[in-house]
Every structure is written in C-alpha cells, then in structure tokens.
Amino acid sequence: MSKLRAVRNLRICSKDCLCLYVCPTGATDTETGQIDFAKCIGCGACSKACPSGAISMVPYQYPKQQIKDELVITDLNKLIKNKVLEEQIAETIYKNSNDEIEKQLFKSIARANRLMAEDLYREAGYMLPQSKNTKEFLERLLEENKNIELKTDIEKLLNLLECNE
Amino acid sequence: MKKYICPICGYVYDEAKEGVKFEDLPDDWKCPLCGAPKNLFKAEAIEVTKDEIKDEVVESSETKEDLREMSDLEISALCSSLARGCEKQYLDEEKELFTKLANHYKNKAQNKESSDLESLISKINEDLNINYPKARKVAEEKMDRGALRVITWGEKVSAILNSLLSQYQNDKEFTKNTKIYVCDICGFIYVGDEKPEICPICKVPSFKLLEVKRGA
Ligand code: SF4
Ligand code: SF4
Ligand SMILES: [Zn+2]
Ligand SMILES: [Zn+2]
Numbered sequence: 001m002s003k004l005r006a007v008r009n010l011r012i013c014s015k016d017c018l019c020l021y022v023c024p025t026g027a028t029d030t031e032t033g034q035i036d037f038a039k040c041i042g043c044g045a046c047s048k049a050c051p052s053g054a055i056s057m058v059p060y061q062y063p064k065q066q067i068k069d070e071l072v073i074t075d076l077n078k079l080i081k082n083k084v085l086e087e088q089i090a091e092t093i094y095k096n097s098n099d100e101i102e103k104q105l106f107k108s109i110a111r112a113n114r115l116m117a118e119d120l121y122r123e124a125g126y127m128l129p130q131s132k133n134t135k136e137f138l139e140r141l142l143e144e145n146k147n148i149e150l151k152t153d154i155e156k157l158l159n160l161l162e163c164n165e
Numbered sequence: 166m167k168k169y170i171c172p173i174c175g176y177v178y179d180e181a182k183e184g185v186k187f188e189d190l191p192d193d194w195k196c197p198l199c200g201a202p203k204n205l206f207k208a209e210a211i212e213v214t215k216d217e218i219k220d221e222v223v224e225s226s227e228t229k230e231d232l233r234e235m236s237d238l239e240i241s242a243l244c245s246s247l248a249r250g251c252e253k254q255y256l257d258e259e260k261e262l263f264t265k266l267a268n269h270y271k272n273k274a275q276n277k278e279s280s281d282l283e284s285l286i287s288k289i290n291e292d293l294n295i296n297y298p299k300a301r302k303v304a305e306e307k308m309d310r311g312a313l314r315v316i317t318w319g320e321k322v323s324a325i326l327n328s329l330l331s332q333y334q335n336d337k338e339f340t341k342n343t344k345i346y347v348c349d350i351c352g353f354i355y356v357g358d359e360k361p362e363i364c365p366i367c368k369v370p371s372f373k374l375l376e377v378k379r380g381a
Contacts, residue, residue, distance in 0.1 A: 007255050011372070034255065037255070058254065058255075068309070068312075069303075069307040069309065071303050071307065072300075072303055072304055072307050072309050072312050075296070075299055075300035075303050075304070076300060076312060076315070078296055078300070079292060079296050079297070079300060079316075079319065080239060080242065081236075081239065082288050082291065082292050082296060083242075083292075083319075084236070084238035084239055084241075084242050085238070085288060086285060086288050086289060086326075087238070087242075088238060088274065088276065088280070089280045089281070089284060089285040089288070090285060092276060092280035093280065093281075093282065093285070096280075099337075100379045100380045101337075101338055101340055101341055101379065102337065103379070103380075104340065104345055104377055104378070104379045104380075105329070105333060105340055105345065107377055108345050108347050108354050108377045109285075109326055109329070109330075109354070111347050111352070111377065112322055112326060112347055112352035112353070112354050113326075113352070114242060114245065114352075115347070115348075115349070115350070115351065115352035116318075116319045116322060116323075116351075116352045117239075117242040117246070118242055118245055118246035118249060119246070119315050119318065119319065119350075119351065119352075120315055120319065121242060121243050121246040121247075122246055122250070122311075122315070123309075123311045123312045123314070123315040126243060126246060126247060126250075127250065127311075128250065129247050129250045129251050129254070129256070129259060129263075134247060137243065141240070141266075147269075150266065150269060153262050153265060153266065154266070156258075156262055157259060157262050157263070160256075160258060160259050160262075161259060
C-alpha cells in the first residue's frame with residue numbers, strides 16, 4: 001500500500017476533540033484547520049479517534065487511469081466543444097446586457113456550461129492531475145506558450161505533480 | 166388515469182392520486198421537486214423512443230486531438246477541471262496554478278461565432294438531439310460507466326437549460342421574483358426560492374447548490 005496522509009473535512013469537523021491529542025507529530029493542530037501535510041506521517045490515529053468521521057486517509061499515489069476508448073473520447077470531445085461555445089455565448093449575452101435579471105440568468109447558464117465541460121473532461125481521460133494525459137497536455141502547453149510567466153507556472157505544475165503512469 | 170414522469174428527477178405525477186388531470190394543470194405548473202416545467206414531463210405509458218440514432222455504423226472518426234486543435238476555451242475548461250481535481254486532493258498550490266492558466270486562456274479566447282440567443286438555443290438542441298444520443302450509444306457499447314454518468318447528467322442539465330431559455334423567450338422577466346441556484350457539481354440550474362435538499366440530477370446535498378446573486 002502506498003503512503004497515506006490525513007485530510008480533514010472542515011464542513012464536518014467540530015474542531016474541539018481528540019485528534020489533536022492522539023497525533024504523534026502535532027500535525028492535526030494548525031491555524032488553517034487543515035492538517036499539516038508536511039508533518040503528517042500517515043499513521044491514521046487521528047482518523048480513528050475522530051467521533052465525527054471528519055478525517056480521511058488519502059493516498060499520495062493514485063492507481064493508473066483506466067484506458068478510455070477512443071470513440072468515447074471523440075464523442076465526449078464533441079460535447080465539450082459545444083459546451084464551451086455555449087458558455088461563451090451565454091457569457092457574451094451576460095456582458096452585453098444592462099438588465100440585472102437577464103444578467104443573472106445568463107451568468108448562471110454560462111456557469112452551468114463550464115461545469116458540464118469540466119465534468120466531461122474528467123471522463124475524457126483527465127480525471128487525475130497526476131495522469132500521463134495531464135502531463136502530456138502540460139508539456140504541449142509549455143511548448144507552444146510564449147508567455148514567460150505562464151511558462152514558469154506550467155513548469156512548476158510539471159514539477160509538483162508526480163506522474164503516476 | 167395516467168402517470169406523468171419528470172425526466173429530470175424522476176418525480177411521478179399520478180392523476181389517480183392527485184385527482185387533477187395532468188393536462189388540466191396550469192401551464193406554469195412545475196415539478197415540485199426540481200422545478201422542471203410541465204412541458205418536459207412524459208406520460209408513463211408512452212415508451213420514449215430511445216434511439217433516434219439508429220443502427221448506423223458508428224464511424225471511427227478523428228484520432229486523438231493534439232493541442233493545435235484545442236481551442237483556447239477548451240484549454241481553459243480542461244485547466245479549470247484539473248484545478249477542481251487538485252482541490253479534491255487538497256493540493257492548493259497546484260489548484261491555484263491551474264486556475265491561473267484557466268483564466269488566462271479564457272481571457273485570451275476570441276469570440277468567433279455569433280453570440281446571440283438563437284445560436285445558443287440551436288447549439289443546445291444540437292447536443293440534445295444529436296451529440297448526447299450518439300455519445301450515449303457509444304458509451305453503452307463500450308460499457309463506459311463514467312462516460313454514461315456524465316452523459317446522463319449533462320443531458321438532463323441541457324434539457325433544463327433549453328426549457329429555461331424557452332421560458333425566457335416567452336417572458337424575459339420570468340425569474341424576476343425568484344432566486345437562481347446552480348449545482349456546483351453537475352451544473353443543474355434551479356429557479357425558485359427554496360432550493361431542494363439534494364440536487365435532483367447528481368444528488369449532491371444542497372450546500373453544493375450555490376445561489377447566483379443578482380447584481381453581483
Ligand atoms: S495520520 Fe497520524 S501523523 Fe497524520 S495527522 Fe493523523 S495522527 Fe497525525
Ligand atoms: S476529532 Fe474529528 S471532529 Fe474532532 S476536532 Fe478532530 S477532526 Fe474535528
Ligand atoms: Zn423533477
Ligand atoms: Zn447537481
């Protein structure tokens with residue numbers, strides 16, 4: 001089994017119990033409420049001690065992505081192409097409008113289309129930021145980009161995300 | 166006596182129980198659970214002809230796209246999708262970087278097509294009538310559960326968008342006296358004051374249904 005780390009669901013955590021006490025490294029007690037990943041050794045004690053089920057142990061390394069069929073990807077990409085255009089049209093209507101009621105509706109529609117496009121990408125082979133697909137995407141982006149600041153950011157991402165395939 | 170089913174959330178309107186014929190309900194009657202308009206409801210008896218897309222051979226078309234064929238908007242959506250993926254893993258720095266990229270490409274994107282209501286509606290209809298049914302057929306054939314999930318959710322959300330836009334065409338101010346919520350997971354739009362306890366499409370609890378404020 002690969003190494004784990006503890007994460008706390010801040011929506012559930014009542015912030016007042018014994019996970020603080022059981023942690024051997026003091027990683028559970030932070031100003032942000034989240035666990036200090038640098039200190040956490042993944043022992044799982046906090047997760048077992050939590051009465052609210054607010055702490056999960058998550059892996060550092062995820063298993064490989066399942067192979068997706070090219071035909072499925074082609075069709076999902078077609079949908080993505082339309083969804084981003086629909087987002088753009090709705091957003092243009094939003095921007096050009098002076099009417100607050102209309103603006104609110106088209107902002108919502110733009111948002112819905114963005115969410116659908118994002119979700120489609122997850123099923124089109126980009127579920128995991130650590131996947132080979134993501135890595136290759138970032139490398140191509142790096143190659144074609146001329147903007148120095150963005151290049152630095154893309155390089156940072158490539159360094160931070162350890163590819164799991 | 167018939168039963169009518171909400172295609173979005175599955176709510177059943179049973180004429181026998183309600184004592185009012187479905188067709189006698191007012192035109193602005195809505196699904197009590199998800200707010201879907203009356204005209205989306207389907208009578209139970211009538212089998213919805215599932216595939217308009219008959220057995221035409223699924224053409225094996227384009228091969229894997231490379232970046233040159235990805236528009237700025239698509240790059241942006243992929244980056245914001247990956248940002249969400251990072252957020253789920255509590256990878257804050259990575260999330261920020263992807264978000265930055267997503268914004269950059271979104272701002273860079275050119276408006277190539279006409280941006281009017283008609284083209285928006287026709288694109289959504291193209292999805293509903295052609296793209297979703299075709300994608301569903303392929304995903305079923307390949308037994309891709311994940312793809313089927315995203316297709317099912319997206320198809321329902323698109324049907325809601327389509328109906329919202331036709332309501333808007335009838336009355337530009339139909340949302341005047343209500344709130345609007347968007348499900349942050351699947352994109353479902355709820356027009357109404359009290360948001361449902363769970364998203365009728367993806368079933369996420371209501372705290373993920375975010376209000377889109379007017380004038381914000
Ligand atoms: S898993 Fe162990 S080390 Fe990590 S925060 Fe919990 S108790 Fe502390
Ligand atoms: S034990 Fe659980 S609920 Fe209590 S403070 Fe720790 S994480 Fe929060
Ligand atoms: Zn419904
Ligand atoms: Zn939802």
